[in-house]
Amino acid sequence: MLKRLAFLVLIAVVAAGMAPHSSLKAQAQATVNCGTDQNVTLNFIAGQVGSEHDVVVALAKMYMEACPNITVNVAERPTSTTDTIAQYQQFFQAQSADMDVFQVDVGWTGQVAEHFVDFNETVSKDFLSEFYPSVLTAYTIQGRLVAMPWFGGAGMLYYRTDLLQKYGLDVPKTWDDLYAAAKKIQDGERASNPDFWGFVFQGAAYEGLTCDALEWQASSDGGIILKDDGTIDVNNPGAIAIFDKIAKWVGDVVPPAALNFQEEDARAVWQAGNAAFMRNWGYAYGLGQTPDANGNDPVIKDKFAVTQLPGMEAGKGTATLGGWGLGVSKYSKNVPAAVAFVQWLTSTPQLIYYTVQRGEQPVAPAVYDDAEVQAKQPFLVKFKDVTNFTARPSLVAGDKYSQVSEDYYTAVHDVLAGNKDAATAMSDLELQLADLGFTLPSK
Secondary structure (H helix, E strand, C coil), rough: CCCHHCCCEEEEECCCCCCCCCHHHHHHHHHCCCCCCCCEEEEEEECCCCCCCHHHHHHHHHHHHCCCEEEHHHHHECCCCHHHHHHHHHHHHHHCCCEEEEEHHHHHHHHHHECCCCCHHHCCHHHHHCCCCHHHCCCEECCCEEEEEEEEEEEEEEEHHHHHHCCCCCCCEEEHHHHHHHHHHHHHHHCCCCCCEEEEEECCHHHHHHHHHHHHHHHCCCCCECCCCEECCCCCCCHHHHHCCCCCCCCCCEHHHHCCCCCHHHHHHHHHCEEEEEEECCCCHHHCCCCCCCCCCCCCCCCEEEEECCCCCCCCCCCEEEEEEEEEEEECCHHHHHHHHHHHHHHHHHHHHHHHHHHEEECCCCHHHHHHHHHHCCCHHHHCCCCCCCCHHHHHHHHHHHHHHHHHHHHHHHHHHCCCCCHHHHHHHHHHHHCCCCEEECC
């Protein structure tokens, strides 16, 4: 049934243009556990943001070379995380065995837990000890580890080093600093480039806006959507002030089109040299330094850097905790093989390969310390000990998280689009979240 849906096209794994990592291949063939001696086909749904799909395909090809009895088909998930979880729910509701391995957003743990096997029962404690404990905790609910950490993520501020130097500006520490710098650079650059903007981010009404807006809110003493005890945490002076502030930027230093931007849309503007600042994830760094298919370097190559996001006050910036894990469907007919494949993908050599290729934040300390990672993705080092993360309320919201996030990003989008002022939008949102069963705060 689900195999016939138009959105799902299983793609046979091919070389995909990624050069095999020689030491990785040797390690794989020497130590790989294929999970079964039978001929098995695994269907794996993974991302397509930037170069993500090509890297996944290359890894799957390496695994099949090490395990000739295993065929791995890779399906591309939708680019939008909101569309992705909606697609996954169709598989889960049907208890479909069509997909064996799922790429799982860290924000979905409470929402998808019942549909995945428990890795605490299938993977050794020694293997788990290689990961950051906090990352394992993020994928654990009621003692069940429902996904193996694959790569991390945190929102970052990208900035043009050449333009800050040109206009005599420092790296912004506060949101007001960011606005002032974006405005000054934009005004100067518009003389030669009318398409230039000060700041781009993920402003479309989808999960990406939940991540961006939570960073604005939490860094402005505005709360965290839902507290750990289920109390609603949105309708307060800090949240209202920052949302009204960012809304005023739209059409000023932020392009109106940003209200439809997802990650790749923002990156396209940035990488074309048409923005001074960008909020995005770590993957965009490597792509900004990589030649295109014709061998041409991006116009921003060697002209940008990343730093932690600003706050309403200096030192109060925070980043929404992102990242993805790998879950094995409990409806799969090939659970042992799927678990073995996931364990291979999340072993240190494969994590190193993925990090070198993609520039995503590692989930294991040993990856940060790898010489090749430090050489190819040097910007990651500055984030190794960063702890100012804010988690989306997926664990407290549980299976209601999708609706919580939709209500939240819709409310924020209404403010950015000028449909509502922030005070009205946050008051309305508070009542919507109360209707979902969460607790109104004491006034």
